[in-house]
């Protein structure tokens with residue numbers, strides 16, 4: 001059993017409970033124990049970095065200091081935006097301008113994006129031999145979004161224009177992974193509430209391209225991307241005048257399905273675009 | 287001679303870029319206008335000036351024009367521009383700096399007020415509990431910003447209510463908020479950063495350049 005620190009972030013206690021459940025389930029199967037950071041706080045998200053740059057470092061910074069005090073050497077983060085803000089705080093608190101902030105951080109915590117953590121080579125090997133239901137019938141485009149990879153100076157991502165770890169994961173699980181040019185294009189992120197018109201346009205581009213590419217689903221690693229592509233689909237379909245019906249899965253849900261977790265399909269049923277027809281057609285509905 | 291080059295009337299204020307650098311540590315003056323930032327920007331369709339133009343305006347000192355532009359609020363912080371700029375200018379960081387400046391001076395353009403109001407409601411929620419409670423935040427934002435009225439007017443309100451009900455039915459809207467125990471630490475952070483961005487900065491002294499902004503068109 002391997003133990004790592006875990007920073008869930010606010011959405012995973014709310015609208016992204018489906019993501020949270022699938023993460024717990026998958027980590028259990030992989031013998032990874034997630035130790036939730038005690039008394040963590042919100043990273044401040046887009047609101048903080050838009051209105052107050054010190055707040056935008058000190059809010060996520062408090063979590064780094066907490067992790068350090070709690071002796072966590074690794075902190076795994078499932079939300080792309082939280083990950084980005086925690087990494088930003090890390091660079092700011094350890095950089096030449098650290099005197100601008102009120103926090104003391106030594107830098108002993110390694111902040112990791114959940115997908116990076118779950119797709120290490122030894123784990124992919126393990127999954128290859130332990131998958132019980134290969135994802136045949138799934139034709140996926142991998143949508144990585146913005147915040148896990150950009151800007152590489154903050155995220156330390158090795159390949160930010162064309163990331164491939166999700167592609168490798170899904171191929172290992174037996175899915176057909178389609179190439180497409182929108183892997184890291186923007187979904188509109190937090191504009192979903194205040195400017196839904198912008199998100200309708202941006203997700204419209206992504207959804208129609210995914211469809212044109214021949215995908216029967218989109219796979220994501222961020223609950224903001226999931227929410228935007230899933231919840232806006234009805235509106236986009238109406239505007240485009242075509243049916244879309246593209247389920248938007250978290251990568252962890254597909255892992256759980258392939259590895260045979262008994263609750264896997266029930267998590268995905270909480271999405272707005274019904275995944276059941278696709279899962280049934282692919283022999284994956286249980 | 288009037289050859290249409292009304293840039294002649296432009297009063298340039300080179301101080302602005304220096305002031306921005308002092309506050310944000312981002313140096314806009316190394317921009318050579320290659321427009322790579324703009325080429326990859328997903329939101330130019332909703333902007334009044336593309337990102338490269340904002341950088342150019344900064345160099346020229348057209349502060350009012352920038353602070354009143356839609357661009358800085360419509361930017362989704364996708365970081366594509368920052369990642370690709372050959373001169374390593376953190377353009378997304380500039381957009382944040384400018385939003386913060388416009389926020390401090392209370393000059394958000396009307397059509398961008400919903401974006402600003404949402405950020406404010408979000409931070410209020412964080413200040414209150416240390417964590418965001420999505421269901422409560424959305425409700426408060428809709429009511430206090432008056433967003434429900436525009437949604438009613440353009441017919442999108444029902445689609446949003448339907449989405450909310452669907453989430454509720456699928457068990458994705460918890461009814462009780464959770465919060466941080468050490469509320470005093472959160473309060474200290476908010477208090478500590480509160481005054482640092484108050485408009486006591488030198489940028490204000492230069493607002494005499496506003497008229498030049500309004501009359502000149504450097505494009």
Ligand code: SF4
Nearest residue numbers: 317319320321323371
């Ligand atoms: S990419 Fe950089 S150098 Fe090129 S126009 Fe944009 S800010 Fe200027």
Ligand code: SF4
Nearest residue numbers: 327361362364365367
């Ligand atoms: S960060 Fe903003 S300005 Fe830059 S590419 Fe993205 S949306 Fe455009």
